[in-house]
Structure formats: structure tokens, C-alpha cells
Amino acid sequence: MAQETLKGIFEGMPGFTALESQGRDIDLTIDRSLWQQGISVEVYTAHEVLIKTDSKTSMEEIIAFLVQHKRFILNRIRLYQDRRNTEDTIPLLANGDVVKLFGKPYTVERREDVRWARMSDNKILVPLGATRFGELNGDIRRLSYRELKAMTDAYADLYGFSYSSIHINERRTAWGDCDSHKRIGFNVSLAFLPEPLVEYVVVHELAHTREMNHGRNFWLEVRRVLSDYEERREELKRYNLDWYLDRIA
Ligand SMILES: [Zn+2]
Incomplete structure (x- = not known):
């Protein structure tokens, strides 16, 4: 039914202050639907918390619920903050880079005779100029x-x-x-x-x-x-x- 996203709501909320100071704000999305009963909370990423509830729950009740489930929310957020950064494991498209797809290594080969990036057998063929990863998405x-x-x-x-x-x-x-x-x-x-x-x-x-x-x-x-x-x-x-x-x- 109705969904609204509130920014900065965790600022000053008891117990959440330290977290906010770690950089990016945490947004709270409230998703209200007819079939939802009570309140539930999910943490999507290190900066997105979702509350699902019915149309009648007041903002005070939602905040009380968040404070009550502070420990769960904080643990989830820290887990995401601590998440392995895949940036370290996926190289970019420089000559000789190895990109693993489904566990199989593909070696990047920059070539003059290639017009756009494409995959072939165990290689990723890339033109000499600038290449966007998206060219390979197909x-x-x-x-x-x-x-x-x-x-x-x-x-x-x-x-x-x-x-x-x-x-x-x-x-x-x-x-x-x-x-x-x-x-x-x-x-x-x-x-x-x-x-x-x-x-x-x-x-x-x-x-x-x-x-x-x-x-x-x-x-x-x-x-x-x-x-x-x-x-x-x-x-x-x-x-x-x-x-x-x-x-x-
Ligand atoms: Zn599932």
C-alpha cells in the first residue's frame, strides 16, 4: 500500500547515535499494507532498514519497536559494513587481468582488432580504448x-x-x-x-x-x-x- 522513506531518523535515537557517526545516514523505509499484522523489521544493507506494518501503527510505536530491537538492527548493520568487498576480488578490464565467472578464469586481452568487449572461450576480448564493464553484460x-x-x-x-x-x-x-x-x-x-x-x-x-x-x-x-x-x-x-x-x- 503506502511506502515512505525517512532520512536521518536514527539520529539521536537512543543507542543508534554511534552508528550514524560512521558515515552515511541510515534510511528507514516504512511499508504499510493491509495484510501485514503487527510490526516487523528487516535490514537490507548497511544503510537501509525496512519496517513492515499495518496502516494504523503510529510513529511512536514504530520508534519504540526500533529501540526495542536495537541489538538485532545494529548487528545486521555491522555485518553489512563488514561485508567482504568484492572490489578486491574482481579485477577491472586491464590487459592480463583474470576475471573469474562461475569459478572459471577468463583472461582479459586488450586488442586493436576488437571493437567492443566480448567473451570468447577462456578470454575476455577488450578494445584498446576505454571499456565499460556493461558491454560484457549480454x-x-x-x-x-x-x-x-x-x-x-x-x-x-x-x-x-x-x-x-x-x-x-x-x-x-x-x-x-x-x-x-x-x-x-x-x-x-x-x-x-x-x-x-x-x-x-x-x-x-x-x-x-x-x-x-x-x-x-x-x-x-x-x-x-x-x-x-x-x-x-x-x-x-x-x-x-x-x-x-x-x-x-
Ligand atoms: Zn527465500
């Missing part, structure tokens, strides 16, 4: 579709899941998603993650073809396939979903 999307579909099919066959379709997206909200029609979406940024984390995202979305929510039965489905999913899930939080998307925007 190729990276195609590669992502191939790799993710193969992995999804393998797990689906082995563990008896079924889905209706797979698509690749550039949304900034999630590594993967699955709707009630069992259509699975995968983020193109998965190409840059280590394989165990890609596997976790694939299995997570396949589990949603049986259990739409994140309830107990959902996690049982995930655990049935990946007994160490909790470690993978924690590790995934350290990766920055926006790194690649920022470079192709």
Missing part, C-alpha cells in the same frame, strides 16, 4: 543462464524438485527469487560468487518451489540438499550484490 547474462540452468536442473533431478522457468535479472534486492508459479529468477551478479554460494542460492530457490515462506519446512528442504547451508548462508551475507550492478548501470 555475454555474462547468457553465461549465467547456461550455468545456472545446468546447476538448477542437476539439483532438481537429484532431489525431485520441479520449476517452470528460469530468468536472469539485474534487481538490487536479492540473489534469487521464486514466485508462486515456480518461476525462478537469478541475479546476474551470481556469476562472480564462489561456487558453494551459487549452489546455496540455487537450492534455496528450488526449495521455494515446495515451500513459499521461510518457515521450518522450508529450511528442512534446504538442509536435505545442503547440510552445511547455514555456513553458506552466513558467508553469502559478506558479498556485495551491488558491486557488479553498479558497474553496468
Whole structure:
């Protein structure tokens, strides 16, 4: 229904002051909907907190709720601040750089006879002039579709899941998603993650073809396939979903 984003609201809020001084402000988005009951809080990034609630909850109640859940919110924000910066692990497109996509190394080759950046076998061919990462996105999307579909099919066959379709997206909200029609979406940024984390995202979305929510039965489905999913899930939080998307925007 209605969504509003408030800036600077954590300034001066009991317990949150130290955090604000660490640089960028933390925005609070309040999402009100008819079907929401009570209040819940989610932390999206180091600077985005989301409150979901119904249309009647007052601002005082929301602030009281935030203060009450201060510990959870602060821990989440620190986790994101501490997140591994993928910038260190993904090189730019200089001659000889190695870019790993789905664990496979591609060597960047700058060449006079190349007009625009493209992928070929184990190379990324780049023109001599300035190149934007985005020129490669079509190729990276195609590669992502191939790799993710193969992995999804393998797990689906082995563990008896079924889905209706797979698509690749550039949304900034999630590594993967699955709707009630069992259509699975995968983020193109998965190409840059280590394989165990890609596997976790694939299995997570396949589990949603049986259990739409994140309830107990959902996690049982995930655990049935990946007994160490909790470690993978924690590790995934350290990766920055926006790194690649920022470079192709
Ligand atoms: Zn999920």
C-alpha cells in the first residue's frame, strides 16, 4: 500500500547515535499494507532498514519497536559494513587481468582488432580504448543462464524438485527469487560468487518451489540438499550484490 522513506531518523535515537557517526545516514523505509499484522523489521544493507506494518501503527510505536530491537538492527548493520568487498576480488578490464565467472578464469586481452568487449572461450576480448564493464553484460547474462540452468536442473533431478522457468535479472534486492508459479529468477551478479554460494542460492530457490515462506519446512528442504547451508548462508551475507550492478548501470 503506502511506502515512505525517512532520512536521518536514527539520529539521536537512543543507542543508534554511534552508528550514524560512521558515515552515511541510515534510511528507514516504512511499508504499510493491509495484510501485514503487527510490526516487523528487516535490514537490507548497511544503510537501509525496512519496517513492515499495518496502516494504523503510529510513529511512536514504530520508534519504540526500533529501540526495542536495537541489538538485532545494529548487528545486521555491522555485518553489512563488514561485508567482504568484492572490489578486491574482481579485477577491472586491464590487459592480463583474470576475471573469474562461475569459478572459471577468463583472461582479459586488450586488442586493436576488437571493437567492443566480448567473451570468447577462456578470454575476455577488450578494445584498446576505454571499456565499460556493461558491454560484457549480454555475454555474462547468457553465461549465467547456461550455468545456472545446468546447476538448477542437476539439483532438481537429484532431489525431485520441479520449476517452470528460469530468468536472469539485474534487481538490487536479492540473489534469487521464486514466485508462486515456480518461476525462478537469478541475479546476474551470481556469476562472480564462489561456487558453494551459487549452489546455496540455487537450492534455496528450488526449495521455494515446495515451500513459499521461510518457515521450518522450508529450511528442512534446504538442509536435505545442503547440510552445511547455514555456513553458506552466513558467508553469502559478506558479498556485495551491488558491486557488479553498479558497474553496468
Ligand atoms: Zn527465500
